[in-house]
Amino acid sequence: MHPRNAGATAAARTTADAGSNGADDVRIEHDCIGSLPVPAKAYWGIHTQRAIENFPISGIPVSHHPELIRAYALVKQACARANADLGGITHTQCRLIDAACRDLYDGRLDDQFPVDVLQGGAGTSTNMNVNEVIANRALEIAGRPRGDYRFIHPNDTVNKSQSTNDxxxxxxxxxxxxxxxxxxxxxxxxxxxxxxxxxxxxxxxxxxxxxxxxxxxxxxxxxxxxxxxxxxxxxxxxxxxxxxxxxxxxxxxxxxxxxxxxxxxxxxxxxxxxxxxxxxxxxxxxxxxxxxxxxxxxxxxxxxxxxxxxxxxxxxxxxxxxxxxxxxxxxxxxxxxxxxxxxxxxxxxxxxxxxxxxxxxxxxxxxxxxxxxxxxxxxxxxxxxxxxxxxxxxxxxxxxxxxxxxxxxxxxxxxxxxAVGRQRAEHSASLATSLNGYVGYEEAVRLAKKALAEGRSVHDVAVDEGRIRREILDDVLDPLKLSRLHE
Structure with a gap:
């Protein structure tokens, strides 16, 4: 199985198994639409469960991007601390949320983010997935059952003073x-x-x-x-x-x-x-x-x-x-x-x-x-x-x-x-370019054409014609020197 599809497939399998193995394998959660069974062992809740069912699009779960999960853990951790400072949540709730966020950041709950990356809602499903996982992990740390949202609620506590949109x-x-x-x-x-x-x-x-x-x-x-x-x-x-x-x-x-x-x-x-x-x-x-x-x-x-x-x-x-x-x-x-x-x-x-x-x-x-x-x-x-x-x-x-x-x-x-590099540099008719200042452009063109036609180097053709002294040609037509004219 492709690793990208593993999280979503596992989530679907968990849901299917829960539905077939009896009420003990699920817990019932509620939202503004109604009630829905959620796998009892899952840290996510009803909002995530609906998203699993709503967005079977790419088969790539949010857990495909661990950077996003870790970043979200930091955001929620900072929000919990700010809310505790301002009296929005209790210090006990903050401590538990803080611990859950550290687990998220450390990658211990990556398999709890099965929502497809291609989701409607501007990221709401991912935000609620994060809220629910943090809430239920915090409840577990406190020794309480998952879904006991009277103590730590995904919206009222974890998402306090926040929106998906920020x-x-x-x-x-x-x-x-x-x-x-x-x-x-x-x-x-x-x-x-x-x-x-x-x-x-x-x-x-x-x-x-x-x-x-x-x-x-x-x-x-x-x-x-x-x-x-x-x-x-x-x-x-x-x-x-x-x-x-x-x-x-x-x-x-x-x-x-x-x-x-x-x-x-x-x-x-x-x-x-x-x-x-x-x-x-x-x-x-x-x-x-x-x-x-x-x-x-x-x-x-x-x-x-x-x-x-x-x-x-x-x-x-x-x-x-x-x-x-x-x-x-x-x-x-x-x-x-x-x-x-x-x-x-x-x-x-x-x-x-x-x-x-x-x-x-x-x-x-x-x-x-x-x-x-x-x-x-x-x-x-x-x-x-x-x-x-x-x-x-x-x-x-x-x-x-x-x-x-x-x-x-x-x-x-x-x-x-x-060897190939030097041979091509030494025998290229384009070396005639460096003779422009000695014989002019038109004469340099003639020398280049003659070198090409005869299969000889510009150097040898120019030496034979005798218009420029050999020692000057040796210097002016040296490929390595030409490569470093402007250093």
């Missing part, structure tokens, strides 16, 4: 920060691998290309160094997103006005969240705007897409440079990872860059999903935040894994074909 975005932002940190580390590691490769090949000359046509000399080190530079730029862009995502609308409750919350709650909960998360979270300047606005998610997606574009270009270049081994460019060699054909003996394909390209295509599709969902919100709330956050978290995971495998299974093992 806790869910806050948790999503923290989850994205956690995932971004991993993505940034992967980007930094890949960039450093290219830098190490650049240093190893700094003096190995080759021919540069523009539009797949011969250009002027450069070194392999410069080529790989450029990959390092663009990845470093991307990492800086991702780091900037962490600051933007640290602004939350927590305390705004339903639409940002703070209804049902103590006026002091917003400032108090932000202080607690900053402490428990270790992240410098700040309150949004306009909580009404922040409740419906998804611009920061769009920016984050754009920063990811930028990195994906660069990663795809790098993978394309690697595939071109390693093409061959006889009829291609064959300027670099990448590690052989597996047999490349079921029929052609000895064929080896660039499977790692190919897998990276497919990861890039996936991230670009996710960026489109984010853009459409962000635009589709109406009035004071965007109901489509669940698919946005699912896309972003999945995209970050895929992109990080793609960079990790490219680094470990390809880049760290790249070697260059120094």
């Amino acid at each position: 806790t869910y975005p806050a948790a999503c932002r923290l989850a994205l920060i956690f995932a971004l940190r991993k993505l940034i580390r992967s980007g930094e590691a890949l960039a450093m691998s290219f830098m190490a490769l650049s240093h190893r090949t700094a003096h190995v000359v080759k021919l540069g290309r523009t539009q797949l046509q011969d250009a002027v000399p450069m070194t392999f080190g410069q080529e790989f160094g450029a990959f390092h530079s663009v990845l470093c730029d991307d990492v800086r862009g991702l780091n900037a997103e962490i600051g933007r995502l640290s602004t939350v609308n927590l305390g705004g409750t339903a639409i940002g006005t703070g209804i049902c919350a103590d006026p002091r709650f917003r400032e108090t909960v932000i202080r607690h969240l900053r402490y428990v998360s270790g992240i410098g979270v700040e309150a949004a300047r306009d909580s009404i705007a922040a409740t419906s606005d998804m611009g920061d998610f769009v920016d984050t997606s754009s920063a990811m897409k930028r990195m994906a574009v660069h990663l795809g270009k790098i993978a394309n270049d690697i595939r071109l440079l390693t093409s061959g081994p006889q009829a291609g460019l064959v300027e670099i060699h990448i590690p052989a990872r597996q047999a490349g054909s079921s029929i052609m003996p000895g064929k080896i394909n660039p499977v790692i860059p190919e897998s990276v390209n497919q990861s890039v295509f996936t991230v670009m599709g996710m960026d489109t999903t984010v853009a459409f969902a962000a635009e589709a919100g109406q009035l004071q709330l965007n109901a489509f935040e669940p698919v946005v956050v699912h896309a972003l978290l999945d995209g970050m995971t895929i992109l990080a894994h793609a960079m990790d495998t490219l680094r470990a299974n390809c880049v760290d093992g790249i070697t260059v074909n120094a």
